[in-house]
Amino acid sequence: MRVLDGKEISESIQKQIEGDLLRMEGYVPKLGIICVGKAAEKLAYEKSIIRNFEKRKLKAEAFEYPGDISNEEFLAEIKKLNDREDIDGILVLSPLPLQLNEQEALQLISPEKDIEGRRIENRGRCFLGDFTGFIPCTAIAVMELLQYAEVPLKGRRVVVIGCGKNVGIPLISLLMEQMATVSMCHLGTGKETMLSLCREADVVISAAGHAGLINASHIKKGAAVIDVGISIDETGRICGDVVFDEVKKRASVVTPVPGGVGTVTRAVAARALVKAAGLRKTWSRGRGD
Amino acid sequence: MRVLDGKEISESIQKQIEGDLLRMEGYVPKLGIICVGKAAEKLAYEKSIIRNFEKRKLKAEAFEYPGDISNEEFLAEIKKLNDREDIDGILVLSPLPLQLNEQEALQLISPEKDIEGRRIENRGRCFLGDFTGFIPCTAIAVMELLQYAEVPLKGRRVVVIGCGKNVGIPLISLLMEQMATVSMCHLGTGKETMLSLCREADVVISAAGHAGLINASHIKKGAAVIDVGISIDETGRICGDVVFDEVKKRASVVTPVPGGVGTVTRAVAARALVKAAGLRKTWSRGRGD
Numbered sequence: 001m002r003v004l005d006g007k008e009i010s011e012s013i014q015k016q017i018e019g020d021l022l023r024m025e026g027y028v029p030k031l032g033i034i035c036v037g038k039a040a041e042k043l044a045y046e047k048s049i050i051r052n053f054e055k056r057k058l059k060a061e062a063f064e065y066p067g068d069i070s071n072e073e074f075l076a077e078i079k080k081l082n083d084r085e086d087i088d089g090i091l092v093l094s095p096l097p098l099q100l101n102e103q104e105a106l107q108l109i110s111p112e113k114d115i116e117g118r119r120i121e122n123r124g125r126c127f128l129g130d131f132t133g134f135i136p137c138t139a140i141a142v143m144e145l146l147q148y149a150e151v152p153l154k155g156r157r158v159v160v161i162g163c164g165k166n167v168g169i170p171l172i173s174l175l176m177e178q179m180a181t182v183s184m185c186h187l188g189t190g191k192e193t194m195l196s197l198c199r200e201a202d203v204v205i206s207a208a209g210h211a212g213l214i215n216a217s218h219i220k221k222g223a224a225v226i227d228v229g230i231s232i233d234e235t236g237r238i239c240g241d242v243v244f245d246e247v248k249k250r251a252s253v254v255t256p257v258p259g260g261v262g263t264v265t266r267a268v269a270a271r272a273l274v275k276a277a278g279l280r281k282t283w284s285r286g287r288g289d
Numbered sequence: 290m291r292v293l294d295g296k297e298i299s300e301s302i303q304k305q306i307e308g309d310l311l312r313m314e315g316y317v318p319k320l321g322i323i324c325v326g327k328a329a330e331k332l333a334y335e336k337s338i339i340r341n342f343e344k345r346k347l348k349a350e351a352f353e354y355p356g357d358i359s360n361e362e363f364l365a366e367i368k369k370l371n372d373r374e375d376i377d378g379i380l381v382l383s384p385l386p387l388q389l390n391e392q393e394a395l396q397l398i399s400p401e402k403d404i405e406g407r408r409i410e411n412r413g414r415c416f417l418g419d420f421t422g423f424i425p426c427t428a429i430a431v432m433e434l435l436q437y438a439e440v441p442l443k444g445r446r447v448v449v450i451g452c453g454k455n456v457g458i459p460l461i462s463l464l465m466e467q468m469a470t471v472s473m474c475h476l477g478t479g480k481e482t483m484l485s486l487c488r489e490a491d492v493v494i495s496a497a498g499h500a501g502l503i504n505a506s507h508i509k510k511g512a513a514v515i516d517v518g519i520s521i522d523e524t525g526r527i528c529g530d531v532v533f534d535e536v537k538k539r540a541s542v543v544t545p546v547p548g549g550v551g552t553v554t555r556a557v558a559a560r561a562l563v564k565a566a567g568l569r570k571t572w573s574r575g576r577g578d
Binding site: 125128169182183187 | 408443444477482
């Protein structure tokens with residue numbers, strides 16, 4: 001059994017990033033993080049992203065707005081970030097408060113700054129199997145992990161648990177592109193059905209956000225298990241959907257939480273920022289301005 | 290066992306259409322059919338659509354272009370149809386010749402005339418589970434048939450065979466919206482895997498275009514079977530993916546070919562045309578011009 005540490009993949013993505021930065025003549029791409037409200041875990045997440053991007057020789061700046069900002073004011077703030085020449089990519093920390101229309105806000109992000117692939121056109125491209133636009137970073141991170149561990153996908157049975165629009169749904173397209181036979185489980189799927197699908201699967205990807213959901217009884221011997229879930233257990237520690245100590249005894253490959261998908265996702269987001277900067281600037285003409 | 294005839298559903302959709310037409314003060318919506326090349330079956334299909342729309346008290350006009358039309362000329366022709374006030378919806382007969390960039394052409398269709406939901410934004414909306422835009426008519430027809438036959442979907446296992454962007458892929462979103470547990474089979478799926486998934490499924494939807502693909506051994510007793518395939522058998526007759534005479538003995542519901550999904554798809558396309566006309570015109574101000 002192999003514990004698939006995200007660190008190594010993250011480092012190999014960092015090498016790609018540094019290669020791309022070399023062509024940017026000293027320009028340092030910058031992420032704008034949009035954070036609405038003062039929830040402690042959101043602010044902690046924001047700070048950890050900034051630290052991570054700085055470690056990667058990139059810049060990140062937080063734009064914090066009060067939790068009761070009106071939809072109109074919020075849209076105006078997004079327009080300001082679109083217009084800022086020094087911001088190359090925009091990341092919106094979800095969920096947004098209820099008075100804000102999330103899809104309207106996401107749709108306002110400039111296409112070339114939409115590094116999370118949340119605009120409708122980027123969704124549509126993904127749906128059609130065209131992956132040239134921006135794609136949700138977590139979904140890409142899952143594919144990077146599978147590829148790195150050389151998990152075969154063609155003709156294999158893959159179960160995706162959780163059909164969120166930022167992980168499960170884009171994964172359908174990415175997995176089918178690799179000719180995997182994909183089954184989708186979600187809140188409407190009965191326990192027995194999920195168990196039976198998982199037991200027959202060569203790969204189980206759990207993005208439910210439900211601690212302890214996947215135990216050894218769900219896994220075929222030798223399956224690959226990718227844990228996208230993030231929860232806090234009763235002792236206050238971060239944990240995934242997968243009962244790691246049990247599952248690692250049956251699986252061929254399993255990702256830990258923390259240190260698995262999340263670690264790779266940050267590297268993928270950083271690479272997307274560099275791609276975005278590359279789309280906006282013309283390096284042969286200096287700083288592009 | 291129930292043979293699910295498309296005719297009855299098609300007639301009930303026609304009643305909706307006639308109700309909508311009543312509000313249009315005598316205006317008759319008109320479809321523009323784009324046909325490139327002179328392939329006999331394309332021309333036959335084109336004529337059958339025109340006849341069908343006329344029977345439905347709608348208009349349809351064919352726009353035929355030579356098989357060697359250049360991409361530039363073709364895009365210019367689409368722009369002309371966009372600008373024509375009398376054309377409410379545009380239908381492009383696929384496949385297009387290789388010198389034409391299909392997605393570029395589809396993307397040029399005015400959003401309000403894209404009755405087949407082939408623009409990238411309409412794909413993106415479908416992907417996000419927002420079905421307010423236009424959605425591929427065949428996928429909608431499948432859902433109409435399931436709904437009409439009162440086939441339960443919530444928590445049920447559904448297998449979709451064939452992941453084309455106009456049927457299989459939009460069906461994933463439509464079925465998950467109904468909380469079905471969906472598995473996707475395609476050319477990369479092995480025979481054994483497909484057999485095992487189908488045998489456990491409450492609903493099998495086959496859109497492979499492969500005559501005889503689904504026989505009684507694939508079907509759980511009492512399953513619903515929707516046949517989207519269209520092929521020509523060795524005797525020259527139109528047939529579906531499903532071995533109808535065998536499967537009808539095990540299934541609870543099965544659709545015939547011809548007379549099933551295809552019949553409902555035309556009704557759905559006609560309804561989409563009327564919706565498109567409604568979006569473009571303001572009836573309270575007369576003809577809207």
